[in-house]
Amino acid sequence: MSTENHQPSSTDLTALQWELLHELRHNSSRAVMLHQMIADQLGLNATDHKCLDYLNRSGPVTAGQLAELTGLTTGAITNVIDRLEQAGYVVRDKDPTDRRRVVVKPEPGGSGNISPLFESLFQSTLTLVSRYTEQESRVIVDFLKQCNEIALEEMNKLKERRP
Amino acid sequence: MSTENHQPSSTDLTALQWELLHELRHNSSRAVMLHQMIADQLGLNATDHKCLDYLNRSGPVTAGQLAELTGLTTGAITNVIDRLEQAGYVVRDKDPTDRRRVVVKPEPGGSGNISPLFESLFQSTLTLVSRYTEQESRVIVDFLKQCNEIALEEMNKLKERRP
Numbered sequence: 018m019s020t021e022n023h024q025p026s027s028t029d030l031t032a033l034q035w036e037l038l039h040e041l042r043h044n045s046s047r048a049v050m051l052h053q054m055i056a057d058q059l060g061l062n063a064t065d066h067k068c069l070d071y072l073n074r075s076g077p078v079t080a081g082q083l084a085e086l087t088g089l090t091t092g093a094i095t096n097v098i099d100r101l102e103q104a105g106y107v108v109r110d111k112d113p114t115d116r117r118r119v120v121v122k123p124e125p126g127g128s129g130n131i132s133p134l135f136e137s138l139f140q141s142t143l144t145l146v147s148r149y150t151e152q153e154s155r156v157i158v159d160f161l162k163q164c165n166e167i168a169l170e171e172m173n174k175l176k177e178r179r180p
Numbered sequence: 181m182s183t184e185n186h187q188p189s190s191t192d193l194t195a196l197q198w199e200l201l202h203e204l205r206h207n208s209s210r211a212v213m214l215h216q217m218i219a220d221q222l223g224l225n226a227t228d229h230k231c232l233d234y235l236n237r238s239g240p241v242t243a244g245q246l247a248e249l250t251g252l253t254t255g256a257i258t259n260v261i262d263r264l265e266q267a268g269y270v271v272r273d274k275d276p277t278d279r280r281r282v283v284v285k286p287e288p289g290g291s292g293n294i295s296p297l298f299e300s301l302f303q304s305t306l307t308l309v310s311r312y313t314e315q316e317s318r319v320i321v322d323f324l325k326q327c328n329e330i331a332l333e334e335m336n337k338l339k340e341r342r343p
Binding site for chain 2: 024025027029030031034036038040041042044045046047048050051052053054055058062063064067071088089134137138142143144146147149151153154155156157158160162163164165167168169171172174175176178
């Protein structure tokens, strides 16, 4: 990986780099479509469903912490939590370590109907990941981390645009 | 990349491979959140917005072709096109090469308010992509292609589950 810092233009790209950009854009489309389809089957929207996924990994957090994890605004997060609570996936509860704080907790068993939808995706991804050498895996991890960083930066820019 | 064909279990994974899985899951979450945020600003949902993106790249296609491109069901695509048409982003029109066929066309100028939201994302991604060597780029392209293939397979499985 080169450490050059000049800003390239689209005319600098090789055919392979264009292919990479194309596959990346396609990847983000596939993620949106797949998660919309899963969310449809759960009666949720894709954002709610992904927030639930963050919550299942983080354990109980405050609404503010969930906003930070997901990159959403605190206003948007309140609506997400309301919908998830109404659908029985999460509960709001007092933090046992600080009773003045309210945390959002995944409802035990609430995600029971979600896991089967992901089993096959998980197995396929696991098989894919296990095929790469350590060196190749490092390149991919580095690439994904930077993509995730870029996405977060873009979300922060969009928040500033918001009226 | 090894060509072994046995199905690994999650206990076979190294710390690096777990990190890769984690970043990949995070990547898909970021894609969902970012595109939801963009769609919110456009008054569309994320699926509609991504279908429009496919359409802007493909040019005029039939509803059936758009379903195939996006991986959505033809039923879902009809609703997407209805919403996009109502919002002024696309029109349904007779195919000039076969007047019996109806194609969906991006409305000229309809996407004018979308491009600015993507300029900065495009520039950041272009800069990222241009930093990798040819060999590294090949690894990433291969990885993304396989992820996209897996996502499509999962979408097809979900369609079969659909009542």
